[in-house]
Amino acid sequence: MGATEPRGAPQPPPRPPERPELRSAPRVVPGYDRLHPTVDMRRDVDRVTFFSDAVFAIAATLLALNLVLPAHTHDIGGALRALWPRYLSLAITFLVIGTYWMAHHALFAVVVRYDRRLLWINLLLLMSVVVLPFTTSVLAEHGSHPLSVVVYACSVATTGLLVALLAWYALTRGRFAASGLDPAFARFMTWRSLIVPGVFLASLPLAWLSTGAAELSWLAIVPLQVIVRRRFASDRGARPGP
Numbered sequence: 241m242g243a244t245e246p247r248g249a250p251q252p253p254p255r256p257p258e259r260p261e262l263r264s265a266p267r268v269v270p271g272y273d274r275l276h277p278t279v280d281m282r283r284d285v286d287r288v289t290f291f292s293d294a295v296f297a298i299a300a301t302l303l304a305l306n307l308v309l310p311a312h313t314h315d316i317g318g319a320l321r322a323l324w325p326r327y328l329s330l331a332i333t334f335l336v337i338g339t340y341w342m343a344h345h346a347l348f349a350v351v352v353r354y355d356r357r358l359l360w361i362n363l364l365l366l367m368s369v370v371v372l373p374f375t376t377s378v379l380a381e382h383g384s385h386p387l388s389v390v391v392y393a394c395s396v397a398t399t400g401l402l403v404a405l406l407a408w409y410a411l412t413r414g415r416f417a418a419s420g421l422d423p424a425f426a427r428f429m430t431w432r433s434l435i436v437p438g439v440f441l442a443s444l445p446l447a448w449l450s451t452g453a454a455e456l457s458w459l460a461i462v463p464l465q466v467i468v469r470r471r472f473a474s475d476r477g478a479r480p481g482p
Contacts, residue, residue, distance in 0.1 A: 288362060289348045295366045296341040302373040303330045303337075306380050329380040329392075332458070333372055336396055336436065339461075340369070343403050343433050350417045350425070351410050358416060361409055365402040371395055389447040389454050393440040400437030407433050428472035435464045 306326050313319045344365075375395035382388035410416045411426035439461050446454035 285348065285351055285354060288354065288359065289345075292344060292348070292362060292366060293341070295369055296337060296344070299369045299372055300334055300337045303333055303376055305373070306330060306377050325383050326380040329376050329383070332455075333376040333396075336399075337369065337372060339436060340399060340403050343407070343429065347407050347410060347429055350421055352418045353416045354410075355416075358406070358410060361402065361406050365399065365406055368395070368399040368402055372399065383455075384451055386447045386451055389451045390444055393443055393447065393454070397437035397440040400433060400435075400440070404430055404433035404437070424472055428468070431472070432465065432468050435468060436461055439464065 307323060307330065309316070309319045309323075372395060375392045378388045379392040407426075407429040411421070411429060414421055414426075417426070439458055443454040443457045446457055
């Protein structure tokens with residue numbers, strides 16, 4: 241008979257449950273030097289996501305600071321109507337920030353590890369996001385001037401290009417994504433991220449001819465989003481995010 245453990249002997253602590261997405265992914269991505277180690281912890285990725293969400297939320301909230309009535313006015317209705325350019329610029333930028341946030345959210349839903357380069361790209365993106373309330377105020381106060389439209393369009397385009405760079409860097413060859421990610425989803429994320437900056441960059445020449453035409457051209461984002469979504473959704477196994 242085998243020896244039995246005495247009653248009351250200390251038992252080894254239970255093993256923590258394994259995370260399948262972490263078990264299936266290599267801890268270090270080949271090709272990266274020791275100065276840029278790859279971290280394979282979903283909890284740390286969640287911290288990056290929470291911080292990014294907070295920056296997006298604060299930037300969207302700051303847009304409302306542009307809505308200010310004159311201190312000494314007796315015509316409240318007229319003052320509210322005079323703010324319509326600010327309403328419009330707030331709505332446009334809020335939708336832009338929301339679009340970028342949804343792309344960021346869909347991206348980090350499949351990212352399970354990161355390196356220092358990815359963090360720096362994300363920080364540059366967030367810095368660009370916090371500038372959007374300022375460029376929005378420039379557009380709201382000087383919307384009839386071509387330069388204000390150019391400044392605003394360049395700000396939005398820069399943010400979008402950084403979103404696309406983040407998606408490309410994170411998902412190309414499955415660098416930081418969970419194992420088994422469909423390549424069609426990676427292509428979809430990159431191409432969709434390029435739509436908004438592409439439209440705003442294309443509007444730059446129009447701004448010098450007509451600021452109104454440049455702003456109307458931004459509506460092309462909606463059909464282009466639909467086209468890209470349908471194109472990649474038709475691919476076998478494509479799973480486009482929100």
